[in-house]
Amino acid sequence: MKIRYFDHAATTPVREEVVKEMLPFFGIEYGNASVMYSLGRNAKKAMKQARERVARAINADINEIYFTSCGSESDNLAIKGFAYENKNKGNHIITSKIEHHAVLDSCKTLENQGFKVTYLGVDENGKINLEELINSITNQTILITIMFANNEIGTIEPVEEIAKIAKEKNIVFHTDAVQAIGNAKIDVKKMDIDMLSLSGHKFYAPKGVGALYVKNGINFKKLQDGGEQESNKRAGTENVAGIVGLGKAIELIYNEYDWYNEKLKILRNHYMDRVKKEIDNIKINGDLIDRLPGNANISFRNVNGSELLFELDKYGICASAGSACSTSNPEPSHVLTAIGLDKEYIGGTLRVSFGKDNSIDDVDFLVNRLKEIIK
Numbered sequence: 121m122k123i124r125y126f127d128h129a130a131t132t133p134v135r136e137e138v139v140k141e142m143l144p145f146f147g148i149e150y151g152n153a154s155v156m157y158s159l160g161r162n163a164k165k166a167m168k169q170a171r172e173r174v175a176r177a178i179n180a181d182i183n184e185i186y187f188t189s190c191g192s193e194s195d196n197l198a199i200k201g202f203a204y205e206n207k208n209k210g211n212h213i214i215t216s217k218i219e220h221h222a223v224l225d226s227c228k229t230l231e232n233q234g235f236k237v238t239y240l241g242v243d244e245n246g247k248i249n250l251e252e253l254i255n256s257i258t259n260q261t262i263l264i265t266i267m268f269a270n271n272e273i274g275t276i277e278p279v280e281e282i283a284k285i286a287k288e289k290n291i292v293f294h295t296d297a298v299q300a301i302g303n304a305k306i307d308v309k310k311m312d313i314d315m316l317s318l319s320g321h322k323f324y325a326p327k328g329v330g331a332l333y334v335k336n337g338i339n340f341k342k343l344q345d346g347g348e349q350e351s352n353k354r355a356g357t358e359n360v361a362g363i364v365g366l367g368k369a370i371e372l373i374y375n376e377y378d379w380y381n382e383k384l385k386i387l388r389n390h391y392m393d394r395v396k397k398e399i400d401n402i403k404i405n406g407d408l409i410d411r412l413p414g415n416a417n418i419s420f421r422n423v424n425g426s427e428l429l430f431e432l433d434k435y436g437i438c439a440s441a442g443s444a445c446s447t448s449n450p451e452p453s454h455v456l457t458a459i460g461l462d463k464e465y466i467g468g469t470l471r472v473s474f475g476k477d478n479s480i481d482d483v484d485f486l487v488n489r490l491k492e493i494i495k
């Protein structure tokens with residue numbers, strides 16, 4: 121059976137060019153990047169190139185990029201690492217109710233350790249309110265962490281405005297940009313972003329490798345102790361192949377930015393237009409304008425989301441109810457709850473996230489099956 125994959129917000133396939141560039145590092149180039157001889161130097165050189173590629177993609181300096189094992193680790197390091205290092209300056213952190221659990225749970229951990237956290241609400245489109253943000257700042261606030269774009273409903277937050285507010289108040293601003301890489305132009309200098317998390321497997325690099333950008337001059341505490349890798353900020357022999365893959369993938373996705381984003385938008389709009397026209401009792405979630413181009417999140421009234429996924433799977437269709445992290449969890453999604461979605465809609469939510477290898481035919485197949493199943 122042909123697999124039709126519409127779950128790129130959960131993970132993406134690794135692209136061929138990326139695999140090709142990684143392969144030597146599983147074979148002849150097996151050196152440890154920390155050693156002196158030439159085998160290790162090759163690994164070190166490859167990591168340097170990857171770091172340059174990441175830095176170039178977001179307009180950071182090369183020494184502002186730290187490789188990690190995933191987006192979750194980057195979020196943990198940014199939030200907890202920063203809070204521990206700067207607790208003498210204040211104990212208050214501001215975030216939102218719709219963050220990824222890597223952010224929310226890092227904040228919970230800090231709360232248990234005596235920090236205070238404000239969780240900003242969002243409007244029905246999933247956007248934070250800038251007035252509310254300003255009003256929640258105290259003289260104890262050291263960090264604002266708000267996601268660039270939401271992984272469930274695709275809403276893009278007003279990152280530049282948030283950064284401006286943070287800068288005026290001398291507060292550090294971190295953003296989880298895991299969903300935004302490749303789908304938004306990001307210039308950390310121009311946008312005044314102090315810390316930014318990203319993850320390879322959301323833009324066609326492999327799973328198990330991420331990066332954290334931290335602006336020069338901002339200090340954070342090392343969370344994983346051991347060796348002195350990553351400028352002594354993250355111990356552990358580097359995942360050289362993964363890092364090489366991440367570097368290649370981020371360069372490719374930004375080289376192809378216009379084509380890629382236009383393609384996703386066409387697929388997404390075709391899907392949403394057809395669903396709107398051909399299926400009754402639906403609700404489109406998330407902001408319609410400030411939105412990831414490949415995200416469609418639609419709730420079908422009085423439909424069981426898990427059953428819907430199960431039926432779609434019979435046709436080889438991969439999609440998601442809310443988000444991958446919450447499908448085994450019977451609790452309704454914290455994001456859909458935060459936007460105030462009605463009870464009869466919340467359980468029947470389908471997130472479809474498009475990728476570079478989807479076609480209009482695939483989308484038509486999806487909508488046709490969806491119509492049959494829902495009927």
Ligand SMILES: *Cc1c(COP(=O)(O)O)cnc(C)c1O
Pocket residue numbers: 129130189190191192193220222267269270271296297298299319320321322328330
């Ligand atoms: C996927 C995702 C993460 C976690 O990244 P991993 O590499 O899977 O740990 C964090 N934040 C957002 C917004 C995500 O979509």
